[in-house]
Structures are given as C-alpha cells and as structure tokens.
C-alpha cells in the first residue's frame with residue numbers, strides 16, 4: 313500500500329483530456345434586437361402598401377408617415393404622458409398583484425396533493441377563459457372604477473403565473489429531490505435551494521404569458537371602463553374613434569404595440585439568459 | 596454542524612455500516628417483488644467495499660437504504676455517522692457554478708458564508724478542477740462533472756460515502772483517472788466507501804473487499820478480501836487474474852438461474 317499522502321499529481325496529469333464538453337457559446341447580440349426591428353419595417357411597408365391602393369380615403373386610413381407625425385406631436389403633450397403613466401401604473405400594479413397571488417397559489421398547489429387535486433384543473437380552466445368575460449361581473453360588483461379594472465387584470469394574469477409555477481415544479485427531475493434529501497434539505501430549504509430555482513424557467517414563461525393577459529385585460533378594461541377626469545391609453549383610443557381621429561387612433565395603437573413588444577423583449581431576454589446559463593440552448 | 600441522514604444515537608462507531616437480515620419488498624399482495632433478501636454485511640470503518648452484481652439484483656436498492664432514502668422491509672441497518680451518496684449521473688444543479696454546487700452542500704450543513712467559498716474552492720482544487728471553478732455544469736465534460744460531484748460529497752464530510760456506479764458513464768481513460776482520484780481522497784479522508792459497479796476489474800482495482808451479489812431475489816453470494824498493494828493498475832496481470840476469478844463466480848451464479856443475457860461484463 314502506498315502512503316496516504318500520495319498525491320494524484322505525482323502519478324499522472326489529469327488535465328490533458330480535461331477539455332470542457334462544449335466551449336462557451338459565442339453570442340450574437342445583434343440578432344435578437346435586429347429581428348424585431350425588421351418586423352417593424354415589414355409592418356410599415358405593408359401598411360403603406362394598403363394605403364397606396366386607395367382602398368379607404370386618407371382621413372380614414374392614414375399612412376405611416378401621417379401617423380408617425382401625429383405620434384411625434386402626441387409625445388410633446390402632457391396629456392399623452394399622463395395617459396401613459398396611468399396605464400403603465402395600472403398594468404404594473406395589476407401585474408404585481410397577479411404575481412403575488414399567482415405565485416402563492418402556485419406554490420401552495422404544488423406543495424399539497426389535496427390542493428393539487430382540487431384546484432389544479434381549475435387553474436388551467438381559468439386560464440382558457442377570456443378575461444374580458446369577467447368585466448360585466450366586476451363592474452356589477454365594484455362599479456365603474458379602478459377596482460373593476462384591477463380585478464380583471466389580476467384574474468387574467470394570475471392563472472398563467474400559478475400554472476407556470478406548477479409546470480416548473482412538475483418538470484423537475486426526481487433526481488433533484490433525491491439530491492436534496494442526500495444533502496439534508498427539507499421543507500422550505502428544499503424549496504429555497506432546489507425547487508424554486510429549478511422551476512424558474514417555466515415560471516418566467518408563466519410570467520411572460522401572465523403579462524400578455526394582464527396587458528390585454530387592461531386594454532379591454534380601459535375601453536370599457538371610463539373613469540371621468542382620468543385619461544388612459546385605452547380611453548384615448550376610444551375617444552379617437554368617437555371623434556373619427558384616425559391618425560390619433562393609430563398613433564395610440566402603435567404606442568400600445570410598442571409597449572407590448574418591449575415587455576416581450578424583456579421576458580425573452582430573461583428566458584434566454586436562464587436557458588443559456590443552464591445549457592439548454594445550443595447557440 | 597447538523598447530522599441529517601443518520602439515526603439520532605448511532606449504535607455503532609463512526610464509519611461502521613452494519614446490515615442484519617435486511618430485506619426489501621416492493622409492492623404488496625400479488626404485486627409484491629422481493630428485491631433483496633436476508634442480507635448481512637458488516638463494513639469496517641474506513642474500509643473500501645465494492646458491490647458487484649448483474650443488472651437488477653438490488654445494488655442500488657441496498658445503497659439507497661444505507662443512505663437512508665428508503666426503509667428496509669425487514670432487518671436493521673446501522674450506520675455510524677453521516678452518509679453521503681453519489682449517483683451515476685453527477686446530478687449537479689445547472690443554475691449553479693461548480694463552486695456554488697459544492698457550496699450548497701456546505702451551506703445546508705450550516706457552514707457560514709465567509710468559510711464556504713474558500714472551502715468549496717479548496718475541495719475543487721483537491722479534485723483537480725482548480726481552473727474550472729466558475730464554470731457551470733453544461734460547460735464541463737462528464738468526467739469533470741463527476742469530479743464536482745465528488746468534491747460535493749467530500750464537502751459533506753460524511754463518515755460513509757455510498758457511490759452508485761459513479762463512473763458508469765465515463766470512457767476508460769477518464770475512468771482510470773477517477774480511480775486514482777477516488778483512491779487518493781479516500782486514503783486522505785478515510786471515510787468508509789460503498790462502491791457499486793458492474794465492472795469486476797474496477798472492484799478489484801479499488802476495493803479492500805468485493806461483495807458479489809446475485810439476483811432473484813437479490814442477495815450476497817460471495818465476499819472476497821483483496822490485499823494487493825495500492826495503487827493497483829487496472830490492466831495489470833494480478834488485477835486481471837483476480838477479476839477473472841470473480842467473473843467466473845458471477846457466471847456460475849447466472850448459469851444457475853439459466854438466464855444467459857442477465858449479466859453483462
């Protein structure tokens with residue numbers, strides 16, 4: 313028997329074949345930004361094409377140049393920014409509430425077989441229901457006000473978020489739980505160190521979807537629920553239609569589209585980051 | 596420091612593993628399958644025991660019970676001190692770097708933050724991964740991942756280390772290097788090692804004692820002490836000869852069951 317202090321390095325080097333399995337992926341940052349920009353260019357071109365056919369008169373269907381000029385004018389108006397601020401604060405408040413509620417419900421459901429059996433399918437069911445359907449009831453219960461809008465935004469977004477948590481936990485390999493037990497992680501510690509981080513990619517997808525539903529519900533709400541003395545992007549859209557202000561209407565539509573795209577970019581970037589650091593992507 | 600997977604008051608000294616009449620039945624009624632029957636085993640503190648046997652003879656089940664993840668249906672298992680378990684797959688958490696994976700084991704034992712990082716780095720250097728401490732699992736080769744898993748097992752500072760075919764997925768060259776490494780850290784830390792393998796030569800290369808298991812139901816059919824000087828060379832004549840003897844015993848066992856494709860060598 314050799315002495316217990318014999319070191320590996322005295323025998324044989326380990327390193328020559330220690331080439332990492334895959335080199336660090338090279339990143340092409342330009343592509344992820346350029347692709348959506350290209351989409352915008354295509355959209356503008358199609359739009360201009362339709363206008364050019366003369367299908368509808370200019371004052372009903374203005375071209376991109378007119379609308380962009382209108383948008384350029386809008387952004388100089390304080391009312392525009394007030395409407396934007398109100399809409400964004402509603403969106404963020406509603407989304408934040410939905411995150412808290414959806415995450416809590418998701419974690420509770422994932423952790424309890426009883427809850428799982430009883431409300432698991434309800435969550436999925438709610439997710440398929442168009443949230444606009446809630447408005448009449450919300451208005452009946454809470455009146456035409458912020459409360460009704462918030463309720464519908466939360467009802468729209470929370471099921472997707474809860475579902476993201478459930479999917480994330482379900483997809484965890486059983487070996488993670490065995491590892492947790494071997495390392496002595498139980499209860500909250502197991503959740504904190506293994507379950508929650510492991511479920512994160514699916515959770516972020518749930519957040520992304522939840523945001524999309526929150527944004528849609530909010531726009532529907534702002535078209536339906538007009539609170540006197542307050543302006544929001546959705547209300548502005550409705551006003552523009554009533555006053556047959558096509559350039560204004562389309563300028564607001566553009567703003568709503570852009571906000572949606574920015575949010576989507578943020579979530580996609582987060583997803584990509586998670587997938588890349590976990591080796592779930594090739595490039 | 597907290598003890599997690601060990602009984603409250605170990606009835607045996609640190610590092611000892613004692614199985615008495617251990618049996619394991621999965622399922623019940625007509626579905627019941629006896630996976631392990633009447634198994635006795637006494638492992639000395641610091642001993643390196645290899646468990647060899649065909650697929651499905653209950654090796655993993657045995658190890659899982661020693662690690663406390665499953666309860667035996669009958670008999671008793673006593674372990675002196677904490678038991679760590681290393682799997683065939685490295686089972687690293689993909690969102691953590693190599694260092695953080697090792698740190699997690701320390702953290703769950705309540706080692707404080709200041710000390711954790713240094714100890715994790717030190718252990719990774721010990722398994723010769725000093726240059727890769729900040730890489731994530733998918734950026735490491737299979738052998739490197741298994742070395743991170745080894746560093747994590749060392750971080751647990753367990754009295755007994757169970758390894759369930761930890762090298763099964765590695766190529767021959769990488770496996771040879773892992774043999775050296777495992778032997779080194781074992782000589783250094785002096786834990787008790789329970790090492791499951793399909794590979795008879797690997798058992799001869801590493802173990803003080805090779806335990807052969809037979810199947811249907813799983814049980815120990817033979818135990819052989821190995822006093823050859825270390826380090827042993829996998830391809831050397833004495834190792835090959837000892838392995839041939841053990842292989843013959845396993846073949847005889849298989850023949851008695853008349854199931855020719857039951858064991859792969």
Ligand SMILES: Nc1ncnc2c1ncn2[C@@H]1O[C@H](COP(=O)(O)OP(=O)(O)OP(=O)(O)O)[C@@H](O)[C@H]1O
Nearest residue numbers: 621622628630648649650651652653654655656657
């Ligand atoms: N949870 C379980 N429920 C029912 N049967 C099980 C369970 N776990 C294992 N078995 C059965 O027990 C037997 C032994 O399984 P085990 O995994 O211990 O074998 P093994 O010796 O480790 O095999 P291998 O070398 O292929 O890993 C197998 O026939 C398997 O089907």
Ligand SMILES: [Mg+2]
Nearest residue numbers: 654655656759
């Ligand atoms: Mg096995």
